[in-house]
Amino acid sequence: MMQLTKTDLLERALAMNEALTLGSVRQHELTDAADLANALLLEEISERKQAEEALHRAQALLTNRAGQLEGLVAERTTELSATNKQLEAFVYSIAHDLRAPLRAMQGYASLLVQEASAALSETGRQHAARISKSAQFMDALLIDLLAFSRISQQHVELTPVNLQTVVESVLSRLHEDIQKKNALVDSSGPWPVVLAHEATLAQVLFNLLSNALKFTTPDVPPKVRLRAEEQSEFIRVWVEDNGPGIAADHQGQIFRLFTRLEGGKHEGTGIGLAIVQKGVERMGGRVGVESIPGQGSRLWFELRPSR
């Protein structure tokens, strides 16, 4: 049989079909029809075979690529976690090693005032005091950096944590500060149990409360309210103060690392709220702020309840 294209075959099959329907078929035409059908079938089979082969090849290629990709991902993950570990060790040792000379600076400045006080003028004593104060501020920065690096890297496992216990321990750690500032702290509860990493949660609450005590309105005794609000899927913890408040266009920035809104007025390191956000995120929650300047700030974070 001469080589026919698939379209030719189809056309002829259709013509044959018509002839068959009309009943005007002769013997040789029937043979032709059978040959045609066979040819069509063979054509179809060969096409299917080719398609199947192409599919197999594609599948093999895909499996191969997937394997390569998996290997690549595993390799990169290993590299990344090694880099992370190195970075952690780097940040740790920098912060750690920087603290030793700072201790000496602060200590000797103190000794200078104590032991050579008579030889120093009033200005000299003030200079020594400034050295000491700056060294202490840098130490606060380093401690916060250490905490930020730790909270970003450490293994965080969530367990049921009683908020009341954490609130009480944070309040007792800040007891001296609260008394010194003459602050009124309301934390009467009730406090639910949340899913959290206890040390991280304590650090988050500590930073929020110490912020509320730090950023206050002059001549107004600080009032802080801590409370938990049960929502459908989350527990929202509020830390509300009567401080100066935060302007709307600054509210988006406060959780960013090294953001200090008050210039040099307050002794913030600009790391405290970044630690809060990072800590809450590591526990699968969110943070936020509501504030009207002059009417205090209300900072919140959400964690899942323990049921």
Added chain:
Amino acid sequence: MNERQTILLVDDSDDDLVLMRDAFKQAQCSHPIQEVHNGEEAIAYLNGEGMYNDRSRFPLPIVMLLDLNMPKKNGYEVLTWVRAQPDLKRLAVFILTASLRNEDVERAFYLGATSYLAKPSNLETLAAMMRCLCNWIQINHFPALNEAGWK
């Protein structure tokens, strides 16, 4: 009654040793202070090796303040060694280090530290800490350094 007993400082930083001496002075602690500069010296002192054999000059301490990060045997090695000595195993060992790492706290207590103190950046705070230490020495009941009294 414990006031005249020696406190042994183990620290490789001369600056920190100067500040610690001053902190003890500010805290009005009357304990004699002895200093060594690394883990090997600490072990030699406690073991009474060489010049440390003279216990009238270098008495066994009532408390050892032990830095962790030191050359020639670090604080962990000293602590491990102390707890393995039958005649020293109950010595009060206070870790005094710059490290704020929780792993270090856990490891120190695992190895038998009596207490863990982090070096503050502020001399006044260090003095307050040393005042607490001296008060603790006064109110604490110290056992014999070996366990003979119990066995």
